Amino acid sequence: MAEVLVVVEATRELGVKKVTLELLTLARQLGSPSAVVLGGPGAADRLGAQLGEYGAEKIYAAEHEDIDGYLVAPKATVLADLVRRVQPAAVLLASSQEGKEIAGRLAVKLDNGLLTDVSELAPDGTATQVVFAGSTIVTSRVTRGLPLVTVRSNSVTPAPAPATPTVERLDVVLGEADKLARVLDRVAEQKGSRPELTEASVVVSGGRGVGSADNFKLVEELADLLGGAVGASRAAVDSGFYPHQYQVGQTGKTVSPQLYIALGISGAIQHRAGMQTSKTIVAVNKDPEAPIFELADFGVVGDLFKVVPQAVEEIRKRR
């Protein structure tokens, strides 16, 4: 079976990201999954067990301090060399900022088409994308080169399928053009142990109706009880209630969790663009006319400062 390359995303704290496990699960339907680890020294040893658990038959390990030391370009160069050599059936990356950026460089290097933000990928290479604020479903395919695809988080349910991967070390040969954007520092701002916004199965978001930065504690409390991530509407971010990296919407993150709870969010198209494909949507808003209710599977017209504390108490009681 032809190889399908999966570019691994990982963090030092949490190991392989959930989206990579989703990509491995998807890759098994297309061919024989090979995980590509692009990182600093020791990265592959740290991640190997998890990659094998989700079906990686092979691990390509490119480990060099320059890969972490410079932005994006070294990863694309190593990956392009690998693709030219093994001629995989497809290359899958996460639809994260960096995943797209690597894919973009790879597309130019190989003069190859690319598809981003894909939610489904058929064995014949036909991809499904949801565009225009979730209003339109598109099927598309690469017509020059191999399927080079970035896949949106939460598009596939990750399923283990233990394999014992062989590990192949790659030579990292970089040119001057790969070492132009130097990373001086990486600063973590993630609060507590909440899951990453785009990867979370549950997202609880607050909007203008939350009223203040301090009141976001209520949003956080419900999110923590449900094991979810916290999001915010643009109105809440612009009002300074919550940091920008948690913004869900047209000019923020696109999320597609199992459960999305919108608190005090009216549901302007700006916001809907980022959450419309969530599986189940719950809304609490005091305005019965709020457009968010058009999307909600369950909506409560009421004061979130009464409804949410009662819900929090009820969840605690049930445990």
Next chain:
Amino acid sequence: MNIVVLVKQVPDSSMDRSLRSDDNTVDRGSASNVINEMDEYAIEEALRVKEAHGGEVTVLTMGPSQATESIRKALQLGADKAVHVLDDALAGSCAVATSRVLAAALGQLNPDLVLCGAESTDGRVQVMPHMLAERLGIAALTGARKLTVDGSTLTVERQTEEGYEVVTASTPAIVSVWDTINQVRLASFKGIMAAKKKPVQTLSLADLGVPAEEVGTAGATSEVVSHRRRPPRSVGQRITDDGTGGVRLVEFLAAEKFV
């Protein structure tokens, strides 16, 4: 400093947008066309760099003739001149071909700093800065929420999922920005009047030396096979809080096995 800002005209994201039924390309007639919102922050950042360090700001756009509206707006905000890559053969260009055309135009403009929005509100593909950097052999500092210029050294805070990265490069370089980087100005009356006299140069594919058959629909590296409207979500249950709203919300979550 010679600064070029990449500007893309897109259908207004606050309106209903669609693809054309005949060729699956963006229907530019179905919603009003505006400057891609994130590009406004790139224009603002370019003006700020110019104000602090001197130089000239050129707007570069590729698009159909109505893209002149977006060029005009950028000039009203304070850009000095504009270049419009305009050619019928460009319709339906994929990202790979677009990057080829823009790289050819940038090659002629020879900028120290290229600024652009981190993503467009229509495609949201986010690949253009790195594609251009790859073609031009210059640095790409992408997803900036802060840019510092010190002589020929550029340093950005790049927004990431976990926090941010501090990334640095020498000019020439391309920097893409998020809307957190600045507050955009409004065009002044003086700016609106001055824009009428600012030069707008039009370049064709022939001017850029890019063969027409390698761009547009003919040269696309990917294709949209079909599209359809996503069915509206089925109408859910809605209650008005009578003092038990929180409990009933949890009952719903429990029935759906979230609690």
